[in-house]
Amino acid sequence: MRLNPFAGAYLTDPAHVWRRLLDEPGRAHHDPDLGLWLITRYADVRRALSDTEDFCNALTLAPVYDVCPEAMEILARIDAPPTTAAADPPVHPRTRRALRETFANTTDRVERRYGPIVQRRVDELVSRLVARPGGPTDLVTAFTTELPLLVLLDILGVPAEDVGRVRAWADGQIALVWGCPDPAEQVRLARGLLEFWGYCQQLVRARLDGARRGEDYVSQLLAYRDGDDEVLTVAEAASIVFNLLVAGHETTAGLLAHALDRALSSPRRWRELGEDPGLIPAFLTETLRFAPAIDGWLRVTRRPVTLDGVTIPAGARCLLLIGAANRDPAVFERPEQFDPHRRDAEGHLSFGHGAHFCVGAALARLEARMALTRLAQAIPDLRLADGHRRSYKANVAFRAHLGLPVVIGATVPPGGAAALAG
Ligand code: HEM
Incomplete structure (x- = not known):
């Protein structure tokens, strides 16, 4: 069996x-x-995600192809210790505890701690959209990739002037690790990643020196560490920041784009979501099942693993096709149908399963809920531009829209754009 994730049908119709x-x-x-x-099967993907005896995470963040020697030499200088998606026991339980204690990850805590930040950023971006009726406007550049990055940088305490650099580095890492760059591009992206790691170390170092301690996440992480390397080393704190800046940005951007794509594909659905925001959480859950922002993820076998008579040898890299598992007819009724009212959508694997379950799931849901609520109410006649055809960036793991061109209707609520920002 072969899969070409970098060309052909996978870039326009992965479900097929x-x-x-x-x-x-x-x-x-x-x-x-x-x-x-x-x-591909649900039971196997779920097991591989959670079975830390048979599968490990060690190579999850390592490129999925043979990197050229020049890029390899640069990558070898990145000495970030594994802390999250690439960490295994005994390190992972300790670093995971640090994440759990410091990053709000339940619906209530996220809403309390990050809700005001998210609402402010949503309002800003929606006001900007409303202020330029007509179109087409690309929602990917004007909204879906903006919101999660701005929110995350606010949470982490990254200065506003660094948004552009962080975006380029984080996008570069996704292309470098799970894409198919040519050797010259590998070298360019590897240099970017090395700089990015230096930047994250610097961010932590500035808080450590006391120059910029505050309420931000980096300061909280250092307070949790409290100078004790057995709890968390300084390098591990920087590595957590390094990972969060990628994990929390393109993923949520993907959820937003998939959700808007699904919602706007039917003008009736868009109107319904605007009239009854109570429908949005279930709509988002079904979006996560049907069109996961990460639809392929990696594990390595620790020992031979036999699935239905086929033995995967020890040390083999496995691609867990979350997108396929979420449509396994053994688990989901009418899996090919997008149905926001279905009862089985909650079982999706789009945030992973088990020990590495996504720490940012509640934040991603909150951002998407607030964004859709505001957008559907502020721009009830938002619609996809005529002739739009879905297509995605070439990537093994991240399913990111190349664009989402829309026409922004002229309907503005009383008070205009200023009221939205209020
Ligand atoms: C729709 C949005 C998101 C999706 C689809 C998503 C998906 C995932 C998946 C599939 C995993 C499991 C990795 C594994 O098993 O190895 C994961 C882990 C993780 N996610 Fe997310 N994520 C999203 C948003 C976020 C956000 C907003 C953040 C933080 C700001 C975040 C931070 C993390 C971290 C730190 C891990 C690693 C946890 C660990 O290894 O213990 N994610 N995510």
Whole structure:
């Protein structure tokens, strides 16, 4: 079985490819071109995500292709210790505790701690959209990739003037690790990643020196550490920041784009969401199932693993196709149908499962809920531009829209754009 994630149908209609893979007999397939084992069924993907005895995370953030020697030499200088998605026991339980204690991750805590930041950023961006009726406007550049990054930088206490650099570095890491850059691009992106790591170390160092301690997340992480390397080293604190700046940005941007795409594909649905925001949480859950922002994720086998008679050897890299698992007919009724009223959507694997379950899931949901609520109320006649065809960036893991062109109707609530910002 083969999967070409970088060209053809996978870039315009991944669901078609998932269907074909799910229909194949056998539950694990080696793809010789990718050098990865493909796992598609729900039960197997769920197990691989959570079974830390048989599968490990060590190479999750390592490029999925053979990196050229020049880029490799640069990457070897990045000495960020594994702390989150690339960490395994015994380190992971300790660093995970640090994340759990410092990053709000339940609905209530997220709403209390980050709600005002999210609302302010949503209002700003929606006001900007409303102030330029007509179109087409690309929601990906004007909204979906902006909101999560601005929110995250506010939370972490990253200065506003660094937004552009952080965006370029974080996007670069996603392209470098899970994309298919040519050697010259690998070198450019590797240099960017090295700079990015230096920047995160610097951010932590500035708080440590007392120059910029405050209410921000980095300061809280250092307060949790309280000078004790057994709790968390300074390098681990910087590595957590390094990971959060990527993990919390393109992912939520993806959720927003998929949700807006689904919502705007039906003018009736968009109107309904505006009239009854109570529908939005279930709508988002179904979006997560149907169109996950991360639809393929990685694990390495610690020892031989046999799935239905097929043995994956020890030390093999596996691509867990979350997008396919979320459409496994063994678990989801009418899996190919987008149905915000379905009862089984909660079982999706889009935030992972088990020990590495997404720390930012509640924040991502809050951002998407507030964004859709405000947008649907402020611009009830927002619509996709005529002739728009879905297409995505070439990537094994992240399913990111290349664009989402929309026409912004002239309907503005009483008080105009200023009222939205209020
Ligand atoms: C829709 C948005 C998001 C999606 C689809 C998503 C997806 C995921 C997935 C699939 C994992 C599991 C990784 C694994 O099992 O190895 C994960 C872990 C993680 N996510 Fe998210 N994520 C999202 C938003 C966020 C946000 C907003 C943040 C933080 C600001 C965040 C931070 C993390 C971190 C730190 C981990 C690693 C946790 C660990 O290894 O213990 N994510 N995410």
